[in-house]
Amino acid sequence: MSRKPLFAAALLLSLAGTASASSFIVTTDAVVDGIAASTNATSDASSSLRDNKIVQAARDDAASFVGSQGEIRGAKLESAFSYIRQQAPQLQASDTQLAQAILAL
Structure with a gap:
């Protein structure tokens, strides 16, 4: 058997492996960059x-609201809801979701 076909096959296999690896790296970099951009935007907003002092002052009211399943609505929490919705009018979150977010900050 000639060495030429073996050499050509080895060369093709090594090139295919390199192409797959570089495609994987490019895809991975694109995904990681997208996640990083999203995380940075979320981090900046949060x-x-x-x-914010208004939001921080509403933490106790938010805990009462969540614990009572929306029955207890404090003035500080209502003020925080108003402030958050004014700052992010595109946000489509319920009062419960906002209260939970305030507790998570």
């Missing part, structure tokens, strides 16, 4: 709310 850090601005985390540092």
Whole structure:
């Protein structure tokens, strides 16, 4: 058997492996960059709310609201809801979701 076909097969296999690896790296980089951009945007939005005095003052009211399944609605919590919805009018979240987010900050 000639060495030429074996050499050609080995060369093709090594090139195919390199192409697959580089495609995987490009795909992985694109996914990681997309996740990083999303995380940074979310982090920026939540850090601005985390540092806000109105939202911080509503933490106890938010705990009461969540614990009572929406029965207890404190004035500080209502103020925080208003502030959050004013800052992010595109946000489509229920009062319960907002209260839980305030507790998570």
